[in-house]
Amino acid sequence: MMRLLFVFFFLCSCATRNNVLNQYREKLQNGLAHKSQRTHILFLVDGLSYTVMKQQLKNGSLPNIKTFFLAPGQVLRKAHAVFPSLTFTNIAGILKEKPVHQTNAIGNKIVYNNRRINFESLDDRQNFTEIMRANNIFTRLNQKNYLTASFDYGLAADASLSSELDFQSAYAASQSDYRYIDLKKNDALKLLLSTTKTNQWPEFIFVHLVGYDFLSHRFGPQSAETLSYLKTIDSDLADTLNLLKKTESEHQVISILSADHGFSLNAKNYVDIGQLVKKTAPGAVVINESRMASLYYEKPSSTGELDTLTKKLIKQKGIELIAYKKSGQIKLQTHGRSFTYQELNQECVGGGVKISTENFTDICSTQLPESIKNMFYPFFIENLASYFSNPHWPDVVIIPNADTTFTNVGRGFHGGPTADETITPLLMRNAKIPQDVIIPNWQLLNFIN
Numbered sequence: 001m002m003r004l005l006f007v008f009f010f011l012c013s014c015a016t017r018n019n020v021l022n023q024y025r026e027k028l029q030n031g032l033a034h035k036s037q038r039t040h041i042l043f044l045v046d047g048l049s050y051t052v053m054k055q056q057l058k059n060g061s062l063p064n065i066k067t068f069f070l071a072p073g074q075v076l077r078k079a080h081a082v083f084p085s086l087t088f089t090n091i092a093g094i095l096k097e098k099p100v101h102q103t104n105a106i107g108n109k110i111v112y113n114n115r116r117i118n119f120e121s122l123d124d125r126q127n128f129t130e131i132m133r134a135n136n137i138f139t140r141l142n143q144k145n146y147l148t149a150s151f152d153y154g155l156a157a158d159a160s161l162s163s164e165l166d167f168q169s170a171y172a173a174s175q176s177d178y179r180y181i182d183l184k185k186n187d188a189l190k191l192l193l194s195t196t197k198t199n200q201w202p203e204f205i206f207v208h209l210v211g212y213d214f215l216s217h218r219f220g221p222q223s224a225e226t227l228s229y230l231k232t233i234d235s236d237l238a239d240t241l242n243l244l245k246k247t248e249s250e251h252q253v254i255s256i257l258s259a260d261h262g263f264s265l266n267a268k269n270y271v272d273i274g275q276l277v278k279k280t281a282p283g284a285v286v287i288n289e290s291r292m293a294s295l296y297y298e299k300p301s302s303t304g305e306l307d308t309l310t311k312k313l314i315k316q317k318g319i320e321l322i323a324y325k326k327s328g329q330i331k332l333q334t335h336g337r338s339f340t341y342q343e344l345n346q347e348c349v350g351g352g353v354k355i356s357t358e359n360f361t362d363i364c365s366t367q368l369p370e371s372i373k374n375m376f377y378p379f380f381i382e383n384l385a386s387y388f389s390n391p392h393w394p395d396v397v398i399i400p401n402a403d404t405t406f407t408n409v410g411r412g413f414h415g416g417p418t419a420d421e422t423i424t425p426l427l428m429r430n431a432k433i434p435q436d437v438i439i440p441n442w443q444l445l446n447f448i449n
């Protein structure tokens, strides 16, 4: 029996490693593999903040990434996540190339047609694929007859080539063997690149590395275990990066390394948000996303009621900011500071939404002066304007203090608006990033055409 099992797993292992390559060969045989102009490859390191990346590059822990992406004189650049700083929200934005009010993915958990959907659960994961389908970068490039590849089973809607559901990776995840999952993606990618002609490589390749995020949740984003894993990612990527570098004389390759969001680096206090809302603002469905929570009330509340509720909530221990929307007006309240703006229900060219504030009438959220755009937290007003313009917006948003989280499991938390959660690293090889610009991550792939 053991021997049979061993043979089964061995066959399984080969099958999954070869899977993308086999799909590729099939396309080639059917005349469906088109010549590529150039290849764009995005390595998305889930959960890696700019702060951590900068430290680790500085202390020499990432020699392969550094050599590949940072020629002398080049510096690590920044991108920014949308709000909330969650995986599904930000990956939906990156792959759909759209801000959060156009993606329908305003959280890892959303309330949709009065039903709670949790994209992190296997049961609801299909809903995410449906949200992604027919409208993402894979779709856009497929329409031009380009080949695309996704090395993530769950994030591959419309990709021409993709990793298949892999039982061993699921088992590895249940055993917390995250390296197995990342390594398998990397091995399958290496196999594809090393056995195919460079001028027939896919036009776009998406590689989603998940181990750093899983370990950050469990041990903390700056724990010895997590940082050591980041080193492992660097050494595991060495061969792949060398392979990309070696082909540059015959084929143009633009490589990008970034993240979907970061982690809070100092959240350690816990507030039971369910209890707190029950006590102070009862009757709401509470969506707890760890470093933020949103409330959905069944009955519409009046502005007066929401004002009273906000005043109560902001006085609670561990709470830093409350925002609510009523009749298109968004009110933000912290301790001793408030800000109000009006939605104008109009899109702006380039992705923002039109709003009016006390000093500006009819301005795009992306064009706000720095003093307003970055009020309270980096890019917060820009991000919040987009968030509240989504058709599934909640009645109230609650942000805990920077050192506080609404989750009491694990040691790493994100979802909130602080710089460590919002500002992500951005490295590019063979492409120039405009200087002094911190782009929102949903614009990361816009340049591919």
Ligand SMILES: [Zn+2]
Pocket: 046, 047, 086, 087, 088, 213, 260, 261
């Ligand atoms: Zn993530």
